[in-house]
Amino acid sequence: MTVRKTAVTAVPLHPLLAERWSPRGLDATHELTQDQLTAVLEAARWSPSASNTQPWRFAVARRGTRTFDDVRDALARGNQLWAHAASALVVVAAETTGPDGAPRPWAVYDTGQAVAHLSVQAQHEGLVLHQLGGFDRDRVAALLGLPDQVQPLVVLALGRHAAGAELPEALAAREVAPRERLPLDALLLPLPEDPAA
Structure with a gap:
């Protein structure tokens, strides 16, 4: 069974964006090719x-x-229940201070953009990813020997979707639940009155 969760949008979006979602059901036998990994x-x-x-x-x-x-x-713990089936776990970190010691105030924002680009390419490659904020940052930083200026932000569970993957009941229900987003109007900040109007 293929689970399709195409976004319901106000205007048509590119399929790579409209069809992207974050499943937890992953194929534990799938192996990333080097080309797929290089592409993302x-x-x-x-x-x-x-x-x-x-x-x-x-x-x-x-x-x-x-x-x-x-x-x-x-x-x-909740992420461990299913992320073991990922083809790879990708730790994403941001270098928040430059080599000259100057702070990089946009480093986290920019790293988020990089992950967004990665997620779209993954969709193109026939892969899925699920971004995980629930992890021990200090433990991962120590594991990877990261210097203080490189901060782990997220772990990506990357692999191939498996609609029939075994998941705990609550997570299995979320796999087939409809996708939800706030309406676009709710995301637009009100602008001050234009005095010239």
């Missing part, structure tokens, strides 16, 4: 950043490696 990382590499600082950093741990197991063990 290249998409992130070419995203925009303030003053072209490119603050994003990635650590890719493939399933079957000790680093994968260590990153999985640093996830919140």
Whole structure:
């Protein structure tokens, strides 16, 4: 059974955007090809950043490696229940201070843009990813030997969707639930009155 969760939008969107969602049901037998992995990382590499600082950093741990197991063990318990089936766990970090010691106030924003680009390329590659904020940042930073200026932000569970994957009941229900977003009008900030009007 294929689960399609195409977004209901006010105007048509590109299918790579409209069809992207974040499943937890992953194929535990799938292995990323090197070309797929290179493509998603290249998409992130070419995203925009303030003053072209490119603050994003990635650590890719493939399933079957000790680093994968260590990153999985640093996830919140609810995420461990299903993320073990990912083809790779990708730690995404931001370099928040430059080599000259100057702070990079847009580093986290820019790294988020890089992940957005990565997610669209993953969709194009026939892959899915689920972004995980529930993990022990200090533990992951120590595991990877990250310096203080490189802060882990998120872990990406990357792989291939498996609609029939075994999940706890509550998570299985979320896999088939409709996608929801606030209406567009609710996202628009009110503008001050134009005195010239």
